[in-house]
Amino acid sequence: MPRTVNPTHARQWAELALQGLTVAEIRKKHRDRTGKVVDSRTIERALKKTKAEIAERAASAAELQHAIREHSKHLLAGIDPLTKAIKSTTTGRLNPLPLYAVTVNKVAIGSVTAELAGSSWRVRIPSEESIELRLLKEHLPSDKMWKQLDKFSDSVAHWIAMRTRFAAQIQIELAAGPGAPESVDEPFEMAGLSRIETAAANDRIKSDHSVDEVLRDLVIDPDQGGIWLGSTKLTSLSFDDVDDLRTMISAKVRGVSVSDVGRDILTSWTALTRASSGLLEELAMLRMVTYLPGTCKSCKRFRL
Incomplete structure:
Protein backbone atom coordinates (compact mmCIF):
# COMPACT_ATOMS: atom_id res chain seq x y z
CA MET A 1 0.00 0.00 0.00
CA PRO A 2 1.50 3.38 -1.02
CA ARG A 3 2.68 5.59 1.77
CA THR A 4 0.94 8.86 2.48
CA VAL A 5 2.99 11.72 1.10
CA ASN A 6 3.69 14.75 3.24
CA PRO A 7 1.53 17.55 1.73
CA THR A 8 4.44 19.98 2.02
CA HIS A 9 6.66 17.69 -0.04
CA ALA A 10 3.86 17.18 -2.59
CA ARG A 11 3.50 20.96 -3.05
CA GLN A 12 7.25 21.38 -3.42
CA TRP A 13 7.41 18.62 -6.03
CA ALA A 14 4.50 20.18 -7.94
CA GLU A 15 6.25 23.57 -7.95
CA LEU A 16 9.43 21.98 -9.28
CA ALA A 17 7.47 20.12 -11.94
CA LEU A 18 5.91 23.42 -13.03
CA GLN A 19 9.44 24.77 -13.42
CA GLY A 20 10.11 21.97 -15.92
CA LEU A 21 12.17 19.60 -13.77
CA THR A 22 11.96 15.87 -14.45
CA VAL A 23 11.05 13.29 -11.81
CA ALA A 24 14.73 12.33 -11.49
CA GLU A 25 15.71 15.97 -10.96
CA ILE A 26 12.93 16.45 -8.41
CA ARG A 27 14.08 13.29 -6.60
CA LYS A 28 17.66 14.63 -6.43
CA LYS A 29 16.47 18.05 -5.20
CA HIS A 30 14.47 16.35 -2.47
CA ARG A 31 17.44 14.24 -1.35
CA ASP A 32 19.73 17.27 -1.29
CA ARG A 33 17.23 19.26 0.75
CA THR A 34 16.07 16.62 3.24
CA GLY A 35 18.88 14.07 3.16
CA LYS A 36 16.31 11.37 2.46
CA VAL A 37 15.80 9.24 -0.61
CA VAL A 38 12.31 9.02 -2.06
CA ASP A 39 11.08 6.51 -4.61
CA SER A 40 10.50 8.08 -8.03
CA ARG A 41 7.14 6.27 -8.22
CA THR A 42 6.04 8.10 -5.07
CA ILE A 43 6.85 11.41 -6.71
CA GLU A 44 5.00 10.38 -9.89
CA ARG A 45 1.89 9.39 -7.92
CA ALA A 46 1.99 12.66 -5.96
CA LEU A 47 2.34 14.72 -9.13
CA LYS A 48 -0.50 12.82 -10.77
CA LYS A 49 -2.75 13.40 -7.77
CA THR A 50 -1.89 17.10 -7.63
CA LYS A 51 -2.61 17.45 -11.34
CA ALA A 52 -6.01 15.78 -10.87
CA GLU A 53 -6.86 18.08 -7.97
CA ILE A 54 -5.94 21.15 -10.03
CA ALA A 55 -8.08 19.92 -12.91
CA GLU A 56 -11.00 19.31 -10.55
CA ARG A 57 -10.73 22.80 -9.08
CA ALA A 58 -10.53 24.31 -12.56
CA ALA A 59 -13.63 22.38 -13.61
CA SER A 60 -15.50 23.54 -10.52
CA ALA A 61 -14.47 27.14 -11.19
CA ALA A 62 -15.60 26.82 -14.82
CA GLU A 63 -18.95 25.42 -13.73
CA LEU A 64 -19.36 28.25 -11.26
CA GLN A 65 -18.54 30.85 -13.91
CA HIS A 66 -21.04 29.21 -16.26
CA ALA A 67 -23.70 29.27 -13.55
CA ILE A 68 -23.01 32.96 -12.86
CA ARG A 69 -23.27 33.80 -16.57
CA GLU A 70 -26.54 31.87 -16.90
CA HIS A 71 -27.90 33.60 -13.81
CA SER A 72 -26.99 37.01 -15.25
CA LYS A 73 -28.49 36.06 -18.60
CA HIS A 74 -31.76 34.99 -16.99
CA LEU A 75 -32.12 38.19 -14.96
CA LEU A 76 -31.25 40.44 -17.89
CA ALA A 77 -33.91 38.70 -19.99
CA GLY A 78 -36.42 40.33 -17.65
CA ILE A 79 -35.63 43.60 -19.42
CA ASP A 80 -37.29 42.41 -22.66
CA PRO A 81 -40.95 42.56 -21.54
CA LEU A 82 -40.25 45.90 -19.85
CA THR A 83 -38.82 47.27 -23.09
CA LYS A 84 -41.86 46.02 -24.98
CA ALA A 85 -44.19 47.76 -22.54
CA ILE A 86 -42.32 51.07 -22.83
CA LYS A 87 -42.42 50.92 -26.63
CA SER A 88 -46.18 50.36 -26.53
CA THR A 89 -46.65 53.88 -25.13
CA THR A 90 -44.93 55.76 -27.96
CA THR A 91 -48.22 56.83 -29.58
CA SER A 130 -41.19 40.73 -11.87
CA ILE A 131 -38.81 38.58 -9.83
CA GLU A 132 -36.14 39.04 -12.51
CA LEU A 133 -36.18 42.82 -12.22
CA ARG A 134 -36.33 42.74 -8.42
CA LEU A 135 -33.22 40.56 -8.30
CA LEU A 136 -31.58 42.65 -11.02
CA LYS A 137 -32.05 45.71 -8.84
CA GLU A 138 -30.25 43.92 -6.00
CA HIS A 139 -27.28 43.43 -8.32
CA LEU A 140 -27.44 47.00 -9.67
CA PRO A 141 -29.09 49.14 -6.98
CA SER A 142 -27.51 52.38 -8.18
Missing part, protein backbone atom coordinates in the same frame (compact mmCIF):
# COMPACT_ATOMS: atom_id res chain seq x y z
CA GLY A 92 -49.47 58.37 -26.34
CA ARG A 93 -52.97 57.18 -27.24
CA LEU A 94 -55.23 56.76 -24.22
CA ASN A 95 -57.68 53.90 -23.88
CA PRO A 96 -60.43 54.87 -23.42
CA LEU A 97 -60.10 58.03 -25.49
CA PRO A 98 -59.45 61.19 -23.43
CA LEU A 99 -63.02 62.50 -23.48
CA TYR A 100 -64.26 59.21 -22.08
CA ALA A 101 -61.26 58.96 -19.74
CA VAL A 102 -62.30 62.20 -18.04
CA THR A 103 -64.93 60.33 -16.05
CA VAL A 104 -63.10 57.05 -15.35
CA ASN A 105 -60.45 56.12 -12.80
CA LYS A 106 -58.42 53.70 -14.90
CA VAL A 107 -56.80 54.22 -18.30
CA ALA A 108 -54.15 52.56 -20.42
CA ILE A 109 -51.48 53.68 -22.84
CA GLY A 110 -50.44 50.63 -24.78
CA SER A 111 -49.86 47.93 -22.17
CA VAL A 112 -49.09 50.47 -19.42
CA THR A 113 -52.01 51.18 -17.11
CA ALA A 114 -52.74 53.95 -14.64
CA GLU A 115 -55.28 54.18 -11.85
CA LEU A 116 -56.55 57.38 -10.30
CA ALA A 117 -55.60 57.56 -6.62
CA GLY A 118 -56.97 60.74 -5.11
CA SER A 119 -55.94 63.51 -7.47
CA SER A 120 -52.97 61.73 -9.07
CA TRP A 121 -52.46 58.81 -11.41
CA ARG A 122 -50.63 55.73 -10.18
CA VAL A 123 -48.83 54.07 -13.09
CA ARG A 124 -48.26 50.34 -13.40
CA ILE A 125 -45.87 48.93 -15.98
CA PRO A 126 -46.15 45.21 -16.84
CA SER A 127 -43.21 43.16 -15.54
CA GLU A 128 -41.90 46.11 -13.50
CA GLU A 129 -42.36 44.02 -10.35
CA ASP A 143 -27.88 51.88 -11.92
CA LYS A 144 -29.16 54.89 -13.85
CA MET A 145 -31.95 52.81 -15.37
CA TRP A 146 -34.00 52.77 -12.15
CA LYS A 147 -34.14 56.57 -12.00
CA GLN A 148 -35.07 56.64 -15.68
CA LEU A 149 -37.87 54.17 -14.97
CA ASP A 150 -39.25 56.38 -12.19
CA LYS A 151 -38.99 59.41 -14.46
CA PHE A 152 -40.90 57.58 -17.18
CA SER A 153 -43.69 56.59 -14.77
CA ASP A 154 -44.01 60.19 -13.58
CA SER A 155 -44.13 61.38 -17.19
CA VAL A 156 -46.89 58.92 -18.05
CA ALA A 157 -48.94 60.06 -15.06
CA HIS A 158 -48.48 63.72 -15.99
CA TRP A 159 -49.35 63.06 -19.64
CA ILE A 160 -52.61 61.35 -18.66
CA ALA A 161 -53.52 64.20 -16.32
CA MET A 162 -52.80 66.88 -18.92
CA ARG A 163 -54.40 64.92 -21.76
CA THR A 164 -57.69 64.43 -19.92
CA ARG A 165 -57.60 68.02 -18.71
CA PHE A 166 -57.23 69.22 -22.30
CA ALA A 167 -60.13 67.01 -23.42
CA ALA A 168 -62.36 68.29 -20.63
CA GLN A 169 -61.58 71.90 -21.51
CA ILE A 170 -62.38 71.33 -25.19
CA GLN A 171 -65.71 69.82 -24.18
CA ILE A 172 -66.53 72.74 -21.87
CA GLU A 173 -65.65 75.38 -24.45
CA LEU A 174 -67.60 73.78 -27.28
CA ALA A 175 -70.64 73.16 -25.08
CA ALA A 176 -70.73 76.89 -24.37
CA GLY A 177 -70.33 77.88 -28.01
CA PRO A 178 -72.82 79.98 -30.00
CA GLY A 179 -75.78 77.99 -31.24
CA ALA A 180 -75.78 75.63 -28.26
CA PRO A 181 -78.97 76.28 -26.29
CA GLU A 182 -78.60 76.63 -22.54
CA SER A 183 -81.23 73.94 -21.99
CA VAL A 184 -78.93 71.34 -23.57
CA ASP A 185 -76.17 70.17 -21.25
CA GLU A 186 -74.24 68.26 -23.90
CA PRO A 187 -75.03 69.67 -27.35
CA PHE A 188 -72.44 67.48 -29.06
CA GLU A 189 -72.30 63.71 -29.37
CA MET A 190 -69.29 62.17 -27.63
CA ALA A 191 -68.13 60.24 -30.69
CA GLY A 192 -68.06 63.31 -32.92
CA LEU A 193 -66.66 65.54 -30.21
CA SER A 194 -63.94 63.00 -29.52
CA ARG A 195 -62.80 63.20 -33.15
CA ILE A 196 -62.45 66.96 -32.85
CA GLU A 197 -60.67 66.74 -29.51
CA THR A 198 -58.21 64.12 -30.75
CA ALA A 199 -57.45 66.25 -33.79
CA ALA A 200 -56.97 69.29 -31.55
CA ALA A 201 -54.45 67.44 -29.39
CA ASN A 202 -52.54 66.20 -32.44
CA ASP A 203 -52.58 69.70 -33.87
CA ARG A 204 -51.15 71.14 -30.65
CA ILE A 205 -48.39 68.55 -30.49
CA LYS A 206 -47.49 68.21 -34.16
CA SER A 207 -48.87 71.44 -35.69
CA ASP A 208 -50.29 69.39 -38.56
CA HIS A 209 -53.63 71.23 -38.98
CA SER A 210 -55.55 68.12 -37.95
CA VAL A 211 -58.55 70.15 -36.77
CA ASP A 212 -58.98 71.87 -40.14
CA GLU A 213 -58.92 68.52 -41.89
CA VAL A 214 -61.56 67.06 -39.58
CA LEU A 215 -63.81 70.11 -39.83
CA ARG A 216 -63.83 69.89 -43.62
CA ASP A 217 -66.07 66.84 -43.16
CA LEU A 218 -68.78 68.88 -41.41
CA VAL A 219 -72.09 68.47 -43.26
CA ILE A 220 -75.78 69.00 -42.56
CA ASP A 221 -77.90 65.88 -42.89
CA PRO A 222 -80.83 67.01 -45.07
CA ASP A 223 -82.91 63.93 -44.28
CA GLN A 224 -82.41 63.30 -40.57
CA GLY A 225 -81.23 66.73 -39.54
CA GLY A 226 -78.28 67.49 -37.33
CA ILE A 227 -74.61 67.87 -38.15
CA TRP A 228 -72.25 65.08 -39.11
CA LEU A 229 -68.48 64.70 -39.32
CA GLY A 230 -68.38 62.41 -42.29
CA SER A 231 -70.03 59.24 -41.00
CA THR A 232 -69.84 60.31 -37.34
CA LYS A 233 -72.72 62.26 -35.84
CA LEU A 234 -71.67 65.46 -34.11
CA THR A 235 -74.99 66.90 -32.95
CA SER A 236 -78.74 66.61 -33.37
CA LEU A 237 -79.13 70.37 -33.08
CA SER A 238 -79.96 72.40 -36.15
CA PHE A 239 -77.54 74.97 -37.49
CA ASP A 240 -78.46 77.24 -40.39
CA ASP A 241 -74.93 77.60 -41.66
CA VAL A 242 -72.36 74.83 -41.31
CA ASP A 243 -69.59 77.31 -42.12
CA ASP A 244 -70.50 79.35 -39.05
CA LEU A 245 -70.37 76.19 -36.94
CA ARG A 246 -67.01 75.28 -38.43
CA THR A 247 -65.66 78.74 -37.66
CA MET A 248 -66.99 78.61 -34.10
CA ILE A 249 -65.47 75.20 -33.38
CA SER A 250 -62.14 76.18 -34.91
CA ALA A 251 -61.98 79.37 -32.83
CA LYS A 252 -62.90 77.58 -29.61
CA VAL A 253 -60.34 74.84 -30.19
CA ARG A 254 -57.66 77.38 -31.02
CA GLY A 255 -58.45 79.25 -27.83
CA VAL A 256 -57.88 76.13 -25.72
CA SER A 257 -54.73 75.24 -27.65
CA VAL A 258 -53.01 78.55 -26.96
CA SER A 259 -54.08 78.60 -23.30
CA ASP A 260 -52.08 77.18 -20.40
CA VAL A 261 -54.01 73.93 -20.86
CA GLY A 262 -52.78 73.70 -24.44
CA ARG A 263 -49.21 74.54 -23.52
CA ASP A 264 -49.28 71.93 -20.76
CA ILE A 265 -50.26 69.17 -23.16
CA LEU A 266 -47.29 70.04 -25.36
CA THR A 267 -44.77 70.14 -22.50
CA SER A 268 -46.11 66.92 -20.98
CA TRP A 269 -45.88 65.15 -24.35
CA THR A 270 -42.31 66.38 -24.82
CA ALA A 271 -41.41 65.15 -21.34
CA LEU A 272 -42.97 61.75 -22.01
CA THR A 273 -41.16 61.22 -25.31
CA ARG A 274 -37.83 62.23 -23.78
CA ALA A 275 -38.36 59.99 -20.76
CA SER A 276 -39.32 56.99 -22.89
CA SER A 277 -36.40 57.41 -25.30
CA GLY A 278 -33.97 57.86 -22.40
CA LEU A 279 -35.29 54.77 -20.65
CA LEU A 280 -35.21 52.66 -23.82
CA GLU A 281 -31.59 53.66 -24.38
CA GLU A 282 -30.64 52.65 -20.83
CA LEU A 283 -32.47 49.34 -21.20
CA ALA A 284 -30.72 48.62 -24.50
CA MET A 285 -27.29 49.28 -23.00
CA LEU A 286 -28.06 47.19 -19.94
CA ARG A 287 -29.26 44.34 -22.15
CA MET A 288 -25.78 44.14 -23.67
CA VAL A 289 -24.20 43.28 -20.30
CA THR A 290 -22.91 39.70 -20.01
CA TYR A 291 -21.96 39.69 -16.33
CA LEU A 292 -23.66 41.23 -13.31
CA PRO A 293 -21.56 42.49 -10.41
CA GLY A 294 -22.70 42.13 -6.83
CA THR A 295 -25.12 39.56 -5.46
CA CYS A 296 -28.83 39.00 -4.97
CA LYS A 297 -30.97 36.70 -2.84
CA SER A 298 -30.75 33.99 -5.46
CA CYS A 299 -26.94 34.21 -5.57
CA LYS A 300 -26.68 33.92 -1.81
CA ARG A 301 -29.13 31.06 -1.66
CA PHE A 302 -27.31 28.98 -4.26
CA ARG A 303 -23.82 30.26 -3.38
CA LEU A 304 -23.05 31.75 -6.78
Whole structure:
Protein backbone atom coordinates (compact mmCIF):
# COMPACT_ATOMS: atom_id res chain seq x y z
CA MET A 1 0.00 0.00 0.00
CA PRO A 2 1.50 3.38 -1.02
CA ARG A 3 2.68 5.59 1.77
CA THR A 4 0.94 8.86 2.48
CA VAL A 5 2.99 11.72 1.10
CA ASN A 6 3.69 14.75 3.24
CA PRO A 7 1.53 17.55 1.73
CA THR A 8 4.44 19.98 2.02
CA HIS A 9 6.66 17.69 -0.04
CA ALA A 10 3.86 17.18 -2.59
CA ARG A 11 3.50 20.96 -3.05
CA GLN A 12 7.25 21.38 -3.42
CA TRP A 13 7.41 18.62 -6.03
CA ALA A 14 4.50 20.18 -7.94
CA GLU A 15 6.25 23.57 -7.95
CA LEU A 16 9.43 21.98 -9.28
CA ALA A 17 7.47 20.12 -11.94
CA LEU A 18 5.91 23.42 -13.03
CA GLN A 19 9.44 24.77 -13.42
CA GLY A 20 10.11 21.97 -15.92
CA LEU A 21 12.17 19.60 -13.77
CA THR A 22 11.96 15.87 -14.45
CA VAL A 23 11.05 13.29 -11.81
CA ALA A 24 14.73 12.33 -11.49
CA GLU A 25 15.71 15.97 -10.96
CA ILE A 26 12.93 16.45 -8.41
CA ARG A 27 14.08 13.29 -6.60
CA LYS A 28 17.66 14.63 -6.43
CA LYS A 29 16.47 18.05 -5.20
CA HIS A 30 14.47 16.35 -2.47
CA ARG A 31 17.44 14.24 -1.35
CA ASP A 32 19.73 17.27 -1.29
CA ARG A 33 17.23 19.26 0.75
CA THR A 34 16.07 16.62 3.24
CA GLY A 35 18.88 14.07 3.16
CA LYS A 36 16.31 11.37 2.46
CA VAL A 37 15.80 9.24 -0.61
CA VAL A 38 12.31 9.02 -2.06
CA ASP A 39 11.08 6.51 -4.61
CA SER A 40 10.50 8.08 -8.03
CA ARG A 41 7.14 6.27 -8.22
CA THR A 42 6.04 8.10 -5.07
CA ILE A 43 6.85 11.41 -6.71
CA GLU A 44 5.00 10.38 -9.89
CA ARG A 45 1.89 9.39 -7.92
CA ALA A 46 1.99 12.66 -5.96
CA LEU A 47 2.34 14.72 -9.13
CA LYS A 48 -0.50 12.82 -10.77
CA LYS A 49 -2.75 13.40 -7.77
CA THR A 50 -1.89 17.10 -7.63
CA LYS A 51 -2.61 17.45 -11.34
CA ALA A 52 -6.01 15.78 -10.87
CA GLU A 53 -6.86 18.08 -7.97
CA ILE A 54 -5.94 21.15 -10.03
CA ALA A 55 -8.08 19.92 -12.91
CA GLU A 56 -11.00 19.31 -10.55
CA ARG A 57 -10.73 22.80 -9.08
CA ALA A 58 -10.53 24.31 -12.56
CA ALA A 59 -13.63 22.38 -13.61
CA SER A 60 -15.50 23.54 -10.52
CA ALA A 61 -14.47 27.14 -11.19
CA ALA A 62 -15.60 26.82 -14.82
CA GLU A 63 -18.95 25.42 -13.73
CA LEU A 64 -19.36 28.25 -11.26
CA GLN A 65 -18.54 30.85 -13.91
CA HIS A 66 -21.04 29.21 -16.26
CA ALA A 67 -23.70 29.27 -13.55
CA ILE A 68 -23.01 32.96 -12.86
CA ARG A 69 -23.27 33.80 -16.57
CA GLU A 70 -26.54 31.87 -16.90
CA HIS A 71 -27.90 33.60 -13.81
CA SER A 72 -26.99 37.01 -15.25
CA LYS A 73 -28.49 36.06 -18.60
CA HIS A 74 -31.76 34.99 -16.99
CA LEU A 75 -32.12 38.19 -14.96
CA LEU A 76 -31.25 40.44 -17.89
CA ALA A 77 -33.91 38.70 -19.99
CA GLY A 78 -36.42 40.33 -17.65
CA ILE A 79 -35.63 43.60 -19.42
CA ASP A 80 -37.29 42.41 -22.66
CA PRO A 81 -40.95 42.56 -21.54
CA LEU A 82 -40.25 45.90 -19.85
CA THR A 83 -38.82 47.27 -23.09
CA LYS A 84 -41.86 46.02 -24.98
CA ALA A 85 -44.19 47.76 -22.54
CA ILE A 86 -42.32 51.07 -22.83
CA LYS A 87 -42.42 50.92 -26.63
CA SER A 88 -46.18 50.36 -26.53
CA THR A 89 -46.65 53.88 -25.13
CA THR A 90 -44.93 55.76 -27.96
CA THR A 91 -48.22 56.83 -29.58
CA GLY A 92 -49.47 58.37 -26.34
CA ARG A 93 -52.97 57.18 -27.24
CA LEU A 94 -55.23 56.76 -24.22
CA ASN A 95 -57.68 53.90 -23.88
CA PRO A 96 -60.43 54.87 -23.42
CA LEU A 97 -60.10 58.03 -25.49
CA PRO A 98 -59.45 61.19 -23.43
CA LEU A 99 -63.02 62.50 -23.48
CA TYR A 100 -64.26 59.21 -22.08
CA ALA A 101 -61.26 58.96 -19.74
CA VAL A 102 -62.30 62.20 -18.04
CA THR A 103 -64.93 60.33 -16.05
CA VAL A 104 -63.10 57.05 -15.35
CA ASN A 105 -60.45 56.12 -12.80
CA LYS A 106 -58.42 53.70 -14.90
CA VAL A 107 -56.80 54.22 -18.30
CA ALA A 108 -54.15 52.56 -20.42
CA ILE A 109 -51.48 53.68 -22.84
CA GLY A 110 -50.44 50.63 -24.78
CA SER A 111 -49.86 47.93 -22.17
CA VAL A 112 -49.09 50.47 -19.42
CA THR A 113 -52.01 51.18 -17.11
CA ALA A 114 -52.74 53.95 -14.64
CA GLU A 115 -55.28 54.18 -11.85
CA LEU A 116 -56.55 57.38 -10.30
CA ALA A 117 -55.60 57.56 -6.62
CA GLY A 118 -56.97 60.74 -5.11
CA SER A 119 -55.94 63.51 -7.47
CA SER A 120 -52.97 61.73 -9.07
CA TRP A 121 -52.46 58.81 -11.41
CA ARG A 122 -50.63 55.73 -10.18
CA VAL A 123 -48.83 54.07 -13.09
CA ARG A 124 -48.26 50.34 -13.40
CA ILE A 125 -45.87 48.93 -15.98
CA PRO A 126 -46.15 45.21 -16.84
CA SER A 127 -43.21 43.16 -15.54
CA GLU A 128 -41.90 46.11 -13.50
CA GLU A 129 -42.36 44.02 -10.35
CA SER A 130 -41.19 40.73 -11.87
CA ILE A 131 -38.81 38.58 -9.83
CA GLU A 132 -36.14 39.04 -12.51
CA LEU A 133 -36.18 42.82 -12.22
CA ARG A 134 -36.33 42.74 -8.42
CA LEU A 135 -33.22 40.56 -8.30
CA LEU A 136 -31.58 42.65 -11.02
CA LYS A 137 -32.05 45.71 -8.84
CA GLU A 138 -30.25 43.92 -6.00
CA HIS A 139 -27.28 43.43 -8.32
CA LEU A 140 -27.44 47.00 -9.67
CA PRO A 141 -29.09 49.14 -6.98
CA SER A 142 -27.51 52.38 -8.18
CA ASP A 143 -27.88 51.88 -11.92
CA LYS A 144 -29.16 54.89 -13.85
CA MET A 145 -31.95 52.81 -15.37
CA TRP A 146 -34.00 52.77 -12.15
CA LYS A 147 -34.14 56.57 -12.00
CA GLN A 148 -35.07 56.64 -15.68
CA LEU A 149 -37.87 54.17 -14.97
CA ASP A 150 -39.25 56.38 -12.19
CA LYS A 151 -38.99 59.41 -14.46
CA PHE A 152 -40.90 57.58 -17.18
CA SER A 153 -43.69 56.59 -14.77
CA ASP A 154 -44.01 60.19 -13.58
CA SER A 155 -44.13 61.38 -17.19
CA VAL A 156 -46.89 58.92 -18.05
CA ALA A 157 -48.94 60.06 -15.06
CA HIS A 158 -48.48 63.72 -15.99
CA TRP A 159 -49.35 63.06 -19.64
CA ILE A 160 -52.61 61.35 -18.66
CA ALA A 161 -53.52 64.20 -16.32
CA MET A 162 -52.80 66.88 -18.92
CA ARG A 163 -54.40 64.92 -21.76
CA THR A 164 -57.69 64.43 -19.92
CA ARG A 165 -57.60 68.02 -18.71
CA PHE A 166 -57.23 69.22 -22.30
CA ALA A 167 -60.13 67.01 -23.42
CA ALA A 168 -62.36 68.29 -20.63
CA GLN A 169 -61.58 71.90 -21.51
CA ILE A 170 -62.38 71.33 -25.19
CA GLN A 171 -65.71 69.82 -24.18
CA ILE A 172 -66.53 72.74 -21.87
CA GLU A 173 -65.65 75.38 -24.45
CA LEU A 174 -67.60 73.78 -27.28
CA ALA A 175 -70.64 73.16 -25.08
CA ALA A 176 -70.73 76.89 -24.37
CA GLY A 177 -70.33 77.88 -28.01
CA PRO A 178 -72.82 79.98 -30.00
CA GLY A 179 -75.78 77.99 -31.24
CA ALA A 180 -75.78 75.63 -28.26
CA PRO A 181 -78.97 76.28 -26.29
CA GLU A 182 -78.60 76.63 -22.54
CA SER A 183 -81.23 73.94 -21.99
CA VAL A 184 -78.93 71.34 -23.57
CA ASP A 185 -76.17 70.17 -21.25
CA GLU A 186 -74.24 68.26 -23.90
CA PRO A 187 -75.03 69.67 -27.35
CA PHE A 188 -72.44 67.48 -29.06
CA GLU A 189 -72.30 63.71 -29.37
CA MET A 190 -69.29 62.17 -27.63
CA ALA A 191 -68.13 60.24 -30.69
CA GLY A 192 -68.06 63.31 -32.92
CA LEU A 193 -66.66 65.54 -30.21
CA SER A 194 -63.94 63.00 -29.52
CA ARG A 195 -62.80 63.20 -33.15
CA ILE A 196 -62.45 66.96 -32.85
CA GLU A 197 -60.67 66.74 -29.51
CA THR A 198 -58.21 64.12 -30.75
CA ALA A 199 -57.45 66.25 -33.79
CA ALA A 200 -56.97 69.29 -31.55
CA ALA A 201 -54.45 67.44 -29.39
CA ASN A 202 -52.54 66.20 -32.44
CA ASP A 203 -52.58 69.70 -33.87
CA ARG A 204 -51.15 71.14 -30.65
CA ILE A 205 -48.39 68.55 -30.49
CA LYS A 206 -47.49 68.21 -34.16
CA SER A 207 -48.87 71.44 -35.69
CA ASP A 208 -50.29 69.39 -38.56
CA HIS A 209 -53.63 71.23 -38.98
CA SER A 210 -55.55 68.12 -37.95
CA VAL A 211 -58.55 70.15 -36.77
CA ASP A 212 -58.98 71.87 -40.14
CA GLU A 213 -58.92 68.52 -41.89
CA VAL A 214 -61.56 67.06 -39.58
CA LEU A 215 -63.81 70.11 -39.83
CA ARG A 216 -63.83 69.89 -43.62
CA ASP A 217 -66.07 66.84 -43.16
CA LEU A 218 -68.78 68.88 -41.41
CA VAL A 219 -72.09 68.47 -43.26
CA ILE A 220 -75.78 69.00 -42.56
CA ASP A 221 -77.90 65.88 -42.89
CA PRO A 222 -80.83 67.01 -45.07
CA ASP A 223 -82.91 63.93 -44.28
CA GLN A 224 -82.41 63.30 -40.57
CA GLY A 225 -81.23 66.73 -39.54
CA GLY A 226 -78.28 67.49 -37.33
CA ILE A 227 -74.61 67.87 -38.15
CA TRP A 228 -72.25 65.08 -39.11
CA LEU A 229 -68.48 64.70 -39.32
CA GLY A 230 -68.38 62.41 -42.29
CA SER A 231 -70.03 59.24 -41.00
CA THR A 232 -69.84 60.31 -37.34
CA LYS A 233 -72.72 62.26 -35.84
CA LEU A 234 -71.67 65.46 -34.11
CA THR A 235 -74.99 66.90 -32.95
CA SER A 236 -78.74 66.61 -33.37
CA LEU A 237 -79.13 70.37 -33.08
CA SER A 238 -79.96 72.40 -36.15
CA PHE A 239 -77.54 74.97 -37.49
CA ASP A 240 -78.46 77.24 -40.39
CA ASP A 241 -74.93 77.60 -41.66
CA VAL A 242 -72.36 74.83 -41.31
CA ASP A 243 -69.59 77.31 -42.12
CA ASP A 244 -70.50 79.35 -39.05
CA LEU A 245 -70.37 76.19 -36.94
CA ARG A 246 -67.01 75.28 -38.43
CA THR A 247 -65.66 78.74 -37.66
CA MET A 248 -66.99 78.61 -34.10
CA ILE A 249 -65.47 75.20 -33.38
CA SER A 250 -62.14 76.18 -34.91
CA ALA A 251 -61.98 79.37 -32.83
CA LYS A 252 -62.90 77.58 -29.61
CA VAL A 253 -60.34 74.84 -30.19
CA ARG A 254 -57.66 77.38 -31.02
CA GLY A 255 -58.45 79.25 -27.83
CA VAL A 256 -57.88 76.13 -25.72
CA SER A 257 -54.73 75.24 -27.65
CA VAL A 258 -53.01 78.55 -26.96
CA SER A 259 -54.08 78.60 -23.30
CA ASP A 260 -52.08 77.18 -20.40
CA VAL A 261 -54.01 73.93 -20.86
CA GLY A 262 -52.78 73.70 -24.44
CA ARG A 263 -49.21 74.54 -23.52
CA ASP A 264 -49.28 71.93 -20.76
CA ILE A 265 -50.26 69.17 -23.16
CA LEU A 266 -47.29 70.04 -25.36
CA THR A 267 -44.77 70.14 -22.50
CA SER A 268 -46.11 66.92 -20.98
CA TRP A 269 -45.88 65.15 -24.35
CA THR A 270 -42.31 66.38 -24.82
CA ALA A 271 -41.41 65.15 -21.34
CA LEU A 272 -42.97 61.75 -22.01
CA THR A 273 -41.16 61.22 -25.31
CA ARG A 274 -37.83 62.23 -23.78
CA ALA A 275 -38.36 59.99 -20.76
CA SER A 276 -39.32 56.99 -22.89
CA SER A 277 -36.40 57.41 -25.30
CA GLY A 278 -33.97 57.86 -22.40
CA LEU A 279 -35.29 54.77 -20.65
CA LEU A 280 -35.21 52.66 -23.82
CA GLU A 281 -31.59 53.66 -24.38
CA GLU A 282 -30.64 52.65 -20.83
CA LEU A 283 -32.47 49.34 -21.20
CA ALA A 284 -30.72 48.62 -24.50
CA MET A 285 -27.29 49.28 -23.00
CA LEU A 286 -28.06 47.19 -19.94
CA ARG A 287 -29.26 44.34 -22.15
CA MET A 288 -25.78 44.14 -23.67
CA VAL A 289 -24.20 43.28 -20.30
CA THR A 290 -22.91 39.70 -20.01
CA TYR A 291 -21.96 39.69 -16.33
CA LEU A 292 -23.66 41.23 -13.31
CA PRO A 293 -21.56 42.49 -10.41
CA GLY A 294 -22.70 42.13 -6.83
CA THR A 295 -25.12 39.56 -5.46
CA CYS A 296 -28.83 39.00 -4.97
CA LYS A 297 -30.97 36.70 -2.84
CA SER A 298 -30.75 33.99 -5.46
CA CYS A 299 -26.94 34.21 -5.57
CA LYS A 300 -26.68 33.92 -1.81
CA ARG A 301 -29.13 31.06 -1.66
CA PHE A 302 -27.31 28.98 -4.26
CA ARG A 303 -23.82 30.26 -3.38
CA LEU A 304 -23.05 31.75 -6.78
